[in-house]
Amino acid sequence: MWRGGRWALQVVVGRRFTTAPPPPVGRLNHLAIAVPDLDAAAARYRDVLGVKCSEPLSLPEHGVRVVFVELANTKLELLEPLGDASPIAAFLQKNSAGGIHHICLEVTDIHASMAHVGKRVRLLDKEPKTGAHGLPVVFVHPKDMCGVLTELEEMKG
């Protein structure tokens, strides 16, 4: 069916049109927290809550320095700005003490998810980038996801 200048996949099932179901979304891979001082934030989580923190990892291509806090059912991603163009620096200008920055959901096929999701919401890149885990990631604009910046990360298998 031709809709809005694009072919929309329509499967006829018993005289009722349905659109292919979205590719599956799995676990919450991480919840990211922007912080003004990564070392102080990691020490706070480690010393106050006694949780395990990774060594800091610099990701200049993303403008961040990160520490992962290991939890029983997911991870926290502590994010400090790295470089002048860091998206975290812009976030901290509005939230000086830091705050919840994004969530990351796992998908099995990021291109399939992008093709489906990209029809309905704004993806912030045309192609996936390589994230902190060395896996493909893409972001959905927060204004299109109930005010929450949403990262999709491909987890094969």
Ligand SMILES: CC[C@H](C(=O)O)C(=O)SCCNC(=O)CCNC(=O)[C@H](O)C(C)(C)COP(=O)(O)OP(=O)(O)OC[C@H]1O[C@@H](n2cnc3c(N)ncnc32)[C@H](O)[C@@H]1OP(=O)(O)O
């Ligand atoms: C990938 C490596 C690592 C990993 O997990 O592997 C990471 O997660 S790195 C994380 C850092 N990278 C990113 O965040 C990339 C995606 N982010 C962006 O492209 C920008 O930050 C963007 C487009 C979300 C916001 O851009 P900007 O900071 O320039 O702000 P705007 O003024 O354009 O914002 C428009 C509108 O959105 C609101 N906003 C901004 N950031 C967030 C946020 N994190 N959560 C919720 N809402 C957000 C902002 O307040 C504006 O709202 P308005 O009502 O118009 O004021």
Ligand SMILES: [Co+2]
């Ligand atoms: Co992330």
